Amino acid sequence: MNRVFFVLTLLLSTLISAQNTGEDELGAWYMYFGMNRISERFSIHTEAQFRFYETTDSFNQLLLRTGLNYHINSNAIVTGGYAFIDTDPTFESDEILVNDITEHRIFQQFIITNKVWELLFEHRYRLEQRFITIENENSPFFERNTEHRARYRLQVMLPLTNTFFVNFYDEVFINLQDTIFDQNRLYIAGGVHITENSNVQIGFLKNHFNNRNFDRLQIGFFYNPDLRGIFKKKVKDDG
Numbered sequence: 001m002n003r004v005f006f007v008l009t010l011l012l013s014t015l016i017s018a019q020n021t022g023e024d025e026l027g028a029w030y031m032y033f034g035m036n037r038i039s040e041r042f043s044i045h046t047e048a049q050f051r052f053y054e055t056t057d058s059f060n061q062l063l064l065r066t067g068l069n070y071h072i073n074s075n076a077i078v079t080g081g082y083a084f085i086d087t088d089p090t091f092e093s094d095e096i097l098v099n100d101i102t103e104h105r106i107f108q109q110f111i112i113t114n115k116v117w118e119l120l121f122e123h124r125y126r127l128e129q130r131f132i133t134i135e136n137e138n139s140p141f142f143e144r145n146t147e148h149r150a151r152y153r154l155q156v157m158l159p160l161t162n163t164f165f166v167n168f169y170d171e172v173f174i175n176l177q178d179t180i181f182d183q184n185r186l187y188i189a190g191g192v193h194i195t196e197n198s199n200v201q202i203g204f205l206k207n208h209f210n211n212r213n214f215d216r217l218q219i220g221f222f223y224n225p226d227l228r229g230i231f232k233k234k235v236k237d238d239g
């Protein structure tokens with residue numbers, strides 16, 4: 001009888017845990033991306049993302065990323081950079097699970113673009129070295145892991161007018177250790193050019209993992225200022 005009770009309790013707790021992953025919720029990612037041009041060959045990448053299990057509640061992840069871009073030509077960019085990621089993997093704050101994951105990430109990236117008819121294609125290849133710390137509020141101990149991952153994203157943008165456009169991408173994440181498949185992101189959005197160097201995109205993301213799928217509303221602001229004049233003036237003044 002005790003064994004039956006134990007099995008039923010374990011099964012019930014598993015089912016409750018499965019129901020509280022937030023998988024059935026429409027979450028949201030609020031994002032900023034910037035490419036700040038500082039010279040003919042170099043620009044600085046800036047990025048901030050705030051991710052939620054629900055549209056405005058249940059914090060999931062903060063991502064801050066920066067990098068130095070080298071423009072090989074108008075269609076090819078190579079980047080090296082750093083990212084900080086703070087993650088709460090639990091949908092409900094009172095779950096007795098790991099509740100804080102901190103990650104420091106180094107990445108290398110290569111982007112190449114081309115145009116076919118009116119379609120603008122972008123191929124992004126990225127390698128990541130991930131230094132992850134996992135903490136549990138119910139334990140004084142923490143776990144540290146180092147992982148490596150490769151990513152490939154195919155993005156296609158279709159201009160509708162001089163102001164409006166449609167953006168689509170699919171990105172696959174491949175682990176370079178253990179289980180090969182990490183996740184896949186499928187995204188479609190409508191965009192509006194606000195100025196010559198800024199736009200807003202509102203879209204939908206399907207984030208597929210091995211055993212879970214998450215639907216995410218995405219609102220992104222993209223701002224790519226040309227700061228070459230400011231940097232030239234500063235160099236001249238300093239000289």
